[in-house]
Amino acid sequence: xxxxxxxxxxxxxxxxxxxxxxxxxxxxxxxxxxxxxxxxxxxxxxxxxxxxxxxxxxxxxxxxxxxxxxxxxxxxxxxxxxxxxxxxxxxxxxxxxx
Amino acid sequence: xxxxxxxxxxxxxxxxxxxxxxxxxxxxxxxxxxxxxxxxxxxxxxxxxxxxxxxxxxxxxxxxxxxxxxxxxxxxxxxxxxxxxxxxxxxxxxxxxxxxxxxxxxxxxxxxxxxxxxxxxxxxxxxxxxxxxxxxxxxxxxxxxxxxxxxxxxxxxxxxxxxxxxxxxxxxxxxxxxxxxxxxxxxxxxxxxxxxxxxxxxxxxxxxxxxxxxxxxxxxxxxxxxxxxxxxxxxxxxxxxxxxxxxxxxxxxxxxxxxxxxxxxxxxxxxxxxxxxxxxxxxxxxxxxxxxxxxxxxxxxxxxxxxxxxxxxxxxxxxxxxxxxxxxxxxxxxxxxxxxxxxxxxxxxxxxxxxxxxxxxxxxxxxxxxxxxxxxxxxxxxxxxxxxxxxxxxxxxxxxxxxxxxxxxxxxxxxxxxxxxxxxxxxxxxxxxxxxxxxxxxxxxxxxxxxxxxxxxxxxxxxxxxxxxxxxxxxxxxxxxxxxxxxxxxxxxxxxxxxxxxxxxxxxxxxxxxxxxxxxxxxxxxxxxxxxxxxxxxxxxxxxxxxxxxxxxxxxxxxxxxxxxxxxxxxxxxxxxxxxxxxxxxxxxxxxxxxxxxxxxxxxxxxxxxxxxxxxxxxxxxxxxxxxxxxxxxxxxxxxxxxxxxxxxxxxxxxxxxxxxxxxxxxxxxxxx
Numbered sequence: 082x083x084x085x086x087x088x089x090x091x092x093x094x095x096x097x098x099x100x101x102x103x104x105x106x107x108x109x110x111x112x113x114x115x116x117x118x119x120x121x122x123x124x125x126x127x128x129x130x131x132x133x134x135x136x137x138x139x140x141x142x143x144x145x146x147x148x149x150x151x152x153x154x155x156x157x158x159x160x161x162x163x164x165x166x167x168x169x170x171x172x173x174x175x176x177x178x179x
Numbered sequence: 180x181x182x183x184x185x186x187x188x189x190x191x192x193x194x195x196x197x198x199x200x201x202x203x204x205x206x207x208x209x210x211x212x213x214x215x216x217x218x219x220x221x222x223x224x225x226x227x228x229x230x231x232x233x234x235x236x237x238x239x240x241x242x243x244x245x246x247x248x249x250x251x252x253x254x255x256x257x258x259x260x261x262x263x264x265x266x267x268x269x270x271x272x273x274x275x276x277x278x279x280x281x282x283x284x285x286x287x288x289x290x291x292x293x294x295x296x297x298x299x300x301x302x303x304x305x306x307x308x309x310x311x312x313x314x315x316x317x318x319x320x321x322x323x324x325x326x327x328x329x330x331x332x333x334x335x336x337x338x339x340x341x342x343x344x345x346x347x348x349x350x351x352x353x354x355x356x357x358x359x360x361x362x363x364x365x366x367x368x369x370x371x372x373x374x375x376x377x378x379x380x381x382x383x384x385x386x387x388x389x390x391x392x393x394x395x396x397x398x399x400x401x402x403x404x405x406x407x408x409x410x411x412x413x414x415x416x417x418x419x420x421x422x423x424x425x426x427x428x429x430x431x432x433x434x435x436x437x438x439x440x441x442x443x444x445x446x447x448x449x450x451x452x453x454x455x456x457x458x459x460x461x462x463x464x465x466x467x468x469x470x471x472x473x474x475x476x477x478x479x480x481x482x483x484x485x486x487x488x489x490x491x492x493x494x495x496x497x498x499x500x501x502x503x504x505x506x507x508x509x510x511x512x513x514x515x516x517x518x519x520x521x522x523x524x525x526x527x528x529x530x531x532x533x534x535x536x537x538x539x540x541x542x543x544x545x546x547x548x549x550x551x552x553x554x555x556x557x558x559x560x561x562x563x564x565x566x567x568x569x570x571x572x573x574x575x576x577x578x579x580x581x582x583x584x585x586x587x588x589x590x591x592x593x594x595x596x597x598x599x600x601x602x603x604x605x606x607x608x609x610x611x612x613x614x615x616x617x618x619x620x621x622x623x624x625x626x627x628x629x630x631x632x633x634x635x636x637x638x639x640x641x642x643x644x645x646x647x648x649x650x651x652x653x654x655x656x657x658x659x660x661x662x663x664x665x666x667x668x669x670x671x672x673x674x675x676x677x678x679x680x681x682x683x684x685x686x687x688x689x690x691x692x693x694x695x696x697x698x699x700x701x702x703x704x705x706x707x708x709x710x711x712x713x714x715x716x717x718x719x720x721x722x723x724x725x726x727x728x729x730x731x732x733x734x735x736x737x738x739x740x741x742x743x744x745x746x747x748x749x750x751x752x753x754x755x756x757x758x759x760x761x762x763x764x765x766x767x768x769x770x771x772x773x774x775x776x777x778x779x780x781x782x783x784x785x786x787x788x789x790x791x792x793x794x795x796x797x798x799x800x801x802x803x804x805x806x807x808x809x810x811x812x813x814x815x816x817x818x819x820x821x822x823x824x825x826x827x828x829x830x831x832x833x834x835x836x837x838x839x840x841x842x843x844x845x846x847x848x849x850x851x852x
Contacts, residue, residue: 127259131684133447134255136289139440141451150482151584154593154683160455162289165580167592167683 104175107145107155108168115144115179122173132174135164143176188248188272191235195246199352200270202297203281204290205252206688208309211339212281213249214700216349233269240349248273254289256296258408261617270302271392276356279348281307281339284314284321287462291454294330295367299450300402301395303355306334307348313691318466326461331365340694368449371437375430376400382423403427404434405443476689479577489581492574493600496565500558500604504635507557515552520545535729542725547718558635559709560702562604566597567701571693576685583683589666590673591616592683595625602632606812607709613819618681624672626820627828630808631665631835633658636765637804643769645800649793657797661804664839668831720763720810728760747837749844751790754799761803763810768803794847798840806836 104119118141121129132138136159146163147156154165166174192198203209217236234249250266257263270278278297282290297304308323327334333351337344366373379400383390390399391413402410404427414420414427431442438445478484523545531537569575578600579593586595598612609629613622633641646654673680727733736759737752744755754772761768772787787796807813807829817825 128682128684130257130443130447131259133444134257134259134292135684135686136292136451138444138448138451140448147477147480149480149485149580149584152587153584154580154685156480156580156687160288161286163687165576165583165593165683165685165687167583167587169587170682170684 104177106172107174107176108171110145110155110176112145112147116176117142117179119175119177136160188233188269191246192273195244197243197276197356198246198248198273200273200275200278201247201249202278202293203252204254204283204293207281207283207290208339209252209281211697212307212345213247215339215342215345217247233265238349240353248275255293277303277305277352279305279307279352281309284308284311285317285319288455288458291457292450295450295454299398301398304332305348305351305355306332308334308336309339311336312338318464320463320465322461329457329460340697367453371434372446372449375404375434378430379403379427382426386417386419388417404431405446472689479574480580485577485581489578499565500561504558504561507561508553511557512549512553515549520549538729539722539725543718543722547721551714551717559605559608560706562601563608563702563705564698566601567698568693570701571698573688573690576687579685589669590624590680591621592680594685595621598625599628599632602629602634604635606630606632606634606808607815608705610812610815610819611708620676620678621680622820623676623824624669626816627672628665628669630812630828630832631661631668631805633661633804634808639766640769640803641800644787644796648787648796653797657801657804660801664805664835668835717764717811724760724763748798748802748840750795750799758803762807765803765809794851797847798843801843802836802840805839806833
């Protein structure tokens with residue numbers, strides 16, 4: 082909750098650290114699993130920004146609807162939208178399963 | 180990047196007292212709105228090096244002509260991808276009097292992100308809340324009055340497919356344009372972000388310079404915090420630029436420190452948060468949505484049923500293509516031969532006599548037209564209709580999803596499957612469809628693959644020669660060999676070309692009930708592209724080759740071709756000549772082979788087997804299938820990839836065809852058909 086000045090509280094870095102340890106890459110998720118994005122490998126700024134536009138940012142909740150066989154894409158649900166992410170993209174998104 | 184299109188979009192803008200930009204996410208019905216407003220007269224503006232085009236059109240409202248700039252469908256305005264860059268450039272260059280933002284009412288949350296971004300740029304926004312009928316069917320009710328109050332801009336519910344609400348939309352646009360001063364520059368994000376924006380904005384305002392694209396200081400400050408390359412470069416070039424940039428970095432670092440993430444990401448997060456908050460305040464679920472459509476859609480993407488459905492669909496589509504295409508082809512050809520053809524023949528012979536000139540002309544106006552009507556047009560038309568059906572139902576997305584793994588091995592991703600399937604009908608539309616791919620690398624690989632995909636004309640030769648004279652097994656093996664060669668060619672290109680393939684990030688849409696009107700419009704707009712590019716190439720090519728044939732120049736090529744055709748491929752020399760002719764249209768190879776054989780060996784030689792054995796027929800057709808697709812394909816290839824790449828791909832396919840033909844000959848010498 083924002084305080085009276087409209088600021089959101091600082092995240093507890095200790096806590097974030099723990100979360101990152103539990104997070105696993107999205108390409109290892111199975112259909113039906115859900116979770117919260119912990120971090121996105123920042124090696125590619127363009128990809129990071131593209132995903133951010135779609136709402137795929139740390140702390141966003143997502144649900145895995147389908148995983149295509151033979152190394153195919155992962156189908157995820159974010160809010161009311163669904164996206165297909167190639168495995169290489171999915172492997173850069175670390176998600177904490179809930 | 181320099182914008183060579185400035186003149187094009189800019190000039191367009193100057194022609195009208197009022198100009199609207201049309202923006203929106205992909206697949207929200209934006210093009211339906213554009214078509215309703217502007218009719219068919221559309222002009223496409225291209226930016227150099229970019230294949231995503233901006234459509235320009237006009238609409239009439241109360242006696243006034245309004246220019247419409249249709250931006251590519253994007254999720255945001257930025258520089259992350261080609262479509263976003265083009266949308267951003269055209270939007271800023273056109274200085275629109277109003278931006279009509281088309282929203283998908285069923286996915287309000289994600290769609291509002293773009294609207295907020297446009298508001299942040301200080302643009303006069305009018306929202307078209309589209310697909311309200313679909314939302315309503317899904318049990319979703321949207322309070323557009325409340326939405327208007329929350330966003331502070333007009334919101335007009337529309338059903339673009341039926342043209343509902345569009346009059347009011349244009350009216351709202353005209354009104355918004357009139358209230359020029361009332362552009363939203365209010366604070367809407369968290370205190371940290373807004374403080375940083377205000378600080379940088381003040382600094383820019385103090386500079387007293389006109390900001391690029393007449394942006395308000397708040398918009399420019401936000402863009403700087405979002406690391407917008409153009410704005411950063413512009414600021415850096417200011418006399419006091421370094422000081423401002425230092426301030427920007429300071430402010431960004433402060434936001435970053437407080438929130439544990441870069442300022443640009445923080446802004447994206449807050450924009451999403453705001454979009455989500457607005458969406459949840461204005462929408463209400465009135466009933467559980469029907470699960471039938473959803474379940475059906477799941478079937479198309481789940482592994483087992485998905486691949487089964489895909490196989491059935493592809494088989495069905497090709498069945499449809501060949502049966503309806505054949506029917507249409509027979510019909511058009513017999514109509515042509517019944518009336519216009521004799522008339523044209525009579526007229527040309529009357530005007531030019533019976534000589535070489537007359538016969539040459541007939542190659543183009545009679546023969547060329549005949550071929551266009553019996554091969555090109557029917558199959559391409561049917562194919563485009565099927566493509567529109569796949570697109571309109573949303574099944575194309577499922578195809579892309581399922582084929583991604585195999586495409587990935589070739590350096591492509593699932594979206595490339597769509598043009599590749601199109602290549603089976605005709606290479607020309609398939610290459611025009613390469614625009615769905617975002618990098619040149621992907622377009623080169625996919626373009627090569629398409630050129631190696633047997634189109635309906637090549638299939639006609641495979642069926643008419645190999646299958647007829649050597650049986651179905653060799654015919655099928657031509658397809659198998661071609662598929663293997665194409666796969667390895669793409670695989671090799673993927674290894675050789677620098678860079679790596681971009682990963683798949685694609686929005687998935689549930690299946691929709693297709694609209695016939697929309698499908699017909701889609702079919703026509705693609706078909707028009709085909710007609711303008713392919714038909715002239717066909718007619719001119721026919722004329723040139725007619726001249727070579729009628730003047731007897733043709734036989735000059737026999738001797739230089741002999742070492743390759745006779746020596747390497749082991750084919751009669753006339754066969755080589757027909758292969759050259761087939762550059763025009765692949766099915767010509769077969770027709771000419773018979774015609775030239777008659778000319779060379781005398782009448783009575785109508786059966787291919789009288790001068791070629793089964794092995795030779797096989798080699799001949801294999802070469803014909805693999806080398807350069809046809810003039811029209813090379814034409815569009817150079818339009819899409821540049822002539823140098825088009826020539827390289829063509830040369831590559833010739834070498835590949837000769838290599839495969841030579842190997843086939845050697846193998847067949849040992850192992851007869």
